[in-house]
Amino acid sequence: MESKRYQRLRREVGVLSVLLVAVTVILGLWVTPPDVVQGQLVRLIYVHPPMAWVAYLAYGVTSLASILYLWKRTRNLRWDLLAASSAEVGVIFTGLTLVTGSIWGRPAWGVWWTWDARLTTTALLFVLYLGYLALRRIPADSHQRAVRSAIAGLIAFIDVPIVHQSVVWWRTLHQGATVFNPSLSPRIHGEMLITLLLGFISFTFVYVWMVMHRYQIAALEQRVLDAELEKLIQERRNEPGLGSNQIESNDDANNAGQPSKV
Amino acid sequence: MWRDALLIAGKDLRIELRSKVAFNQILPFAFIVLIVFAFALDTSPDTLQKVAPGLFWLAVLISSILGVDRAIAIETHDNASDGLLVYGVDPGGIFLGKVVSVFVQLFLLEIVLIIAMVVLYGPKIGGWPLVVISAVFATLGISAAGVLYSQLASSSKAKQTLLPLLLVPVASPVLLAATKSWQDAFAGSGWLGDPWLRLLIVFAVVYLALGTVFYNSILEG
Numbered sequence: 449m450e451s452k453r454y455q456r457l458r459r460e461v462g463v464l465s466v467l468l469v470a471v472t473v474i475l476g477l478w479v480t481p482p483d484v485v486q487g488q489l490v491r492l493i494y495v496h497p498p499m500a501w502v503a504y505l506a507y508g509v510t511s512l513a514s515i516l517y518l519w520k521r522t523r524n525l526r527w528d529l530l531a532a533s534s535a536e537v538g539v540i541f542t543g544l545t546l547v548t549g550s551i552w553g554r555p556a557w558g559v560w561w562t563w564d565a566r567l568t569t570t571a572l573l574f575v576l577y578l579g580y581l582a583l584r585r586i587p588a589d590s591h592q593r594a595v596r597s598a599i600a601g602l603i604a605f606i607d608v609p610i611v612h613q614s615v616v617w618w619r620t621l622h623q624g625a626t627v628f629n630p631s632l633s634p635r636i637h638g639e640m641l642i643t644l645l646l647g648f649i650s651f652t653f654v655y656v657w658m659v660m661h662r663y664q665i666a667a668l669e670q671r672v673l674d675a676e677l678e679k680l681i682q683e684r685r686n687e688p689g690l691g692s693n694q695i696e697s698n699d700d701a702n703n704a705g706q707p708s709k710v
Numbered sequence: 711m712w713r714d715a716l717l718i719a720g721k722d723l724r725i726e727l728r729s730k731v732a733f734n735q736i737l738p739f740a741f742i743v744l745i746v747f748a749f750a751l752d753t754s755p756d757t758l759q760k761v762a763p764g765l766f767w768l769a770v771l772i773s774s775i776l777g778v779d780r781a782i783a784i785e786t787h788d789n790a791s792d793g794l795l796v797y798g799v800d801p802g803g804i805f806l807g808k809v810v811s812v813f814v815q816l817f818l819l820e821i822v823l824i825i826a827m828v829v830l831y832g833p834k835i836g837g838w839p840l841v842v843i844s845a846v847f848a849t850l851g852i853s854a855a856g857v858l859y860s861q862l863a864s865s866s867k868a869k870q871t872l873l874p875l876l877l878v879p880v881a882s883p884v885l886l887a888a889t890k891s892w893q894d895a896f897a898g899s900g901w902l903g904d905p906w907l908r909l910l911i912v913f914a915v916v917y918l919a920l921g922t923v924f925y926n927s928i929l930e931g
Contacts, residue, residue, distance in 0.1 A: 518927070572879050572882055575875070575878075575879040576879045576880065578875070579876040579880075582875055583862060583863060586863070586868070587866075588865055592865070595927050595928070596928060599862065599924045599928060600859075603920055606916065606920070607880050610883050610913055611882065611883050613883075614882075614909055615883075615886070617890075617905060617909070618886055
């Protein structure tokens, strides 16, 4: 059965991600040395960039799944559920990116927040996809919701470069260098580099694991919804005084309301 | 499509001309926003002159939310948009028509607001070509993105609260670019090659294209 295979794969990915995160934690907290300039603070680099990467990966997957749903030849509700699951995980990781960045910024720059181009873009990105998730919450039939969210997801993704460009200009045309100057960033080599790379890999696995979980929940919710609808239709069919013909003609009317697939 | 767009725009503007919702409600609202900004900041001429372009575009953006909401509400009432589709009106045309109608209303609102801004904040306005052309493309961009998102959120009972959440982050580059290009124009340093103007043009073109392509799916879906 496909779902059994899915479950097994999910468990395997889960075990692997926990192991990888554990190794990253050990390497990041104990094995790697503190940085010359930043001291213990440098350890945040093993979490913060991987989180940002996962956020972008998640939004990329959402956009791809949205395109696949909008394209009529590959239209399948699964793409919609995948887009939703990935976006949710993406929003969580964008939030974590902002929080970990802030935690790093306070001791390193002396402020929790600064109007740096990357920070501002990330904050806007966070709200942009919160809007996408809010739009998904609108009660609608699954096809309608899928189309609307797919379009919204795609627009959000197209908007990101415009937002980024505007913010970069905003900070560079009117001010000098940003806080992210190259000399601040630690020179990475040896075990630090390995730990950082491992951070990227382990967080990617965590992402896949979370999306798999979330996708399954979304699919189950959809199944419950379909089953309930089926039950209601059945109950109505069994009601005395209502011919089955009438129900069928209702079904036809509902189908006619759907856009025809050409 | 273009004919349909003109028909829809004409219809919407006629409705506005007779109901005067934008004139009686949105315009005074934008005006009061300009006044309360001064309460929140400072009444010293230096501060107000410096931030005038930003406050102006913020007032326009906030008012545009009301404007696009109204433009789509006309069609969702009694499922009027289904009627339009049945008549065979091109969906892209409906979108462009709505954008034109919102654009015209917002642009008129801006003309009134700019006078109010000069009186209340006293900035020295210069570089008129850049001021006008930036305003045209900024308004076009806000209208296109606004109509698109308002239609996306239209089936919801919570659309009044959802629309600002969707529209403001998306339109934030317009707010930024329009403010900066006006600052450049006022300072006399900006000309038509201003990078901010280019950004406004790109935004407007992208959202007009997206809306024309996707409006059909949103209406039918």
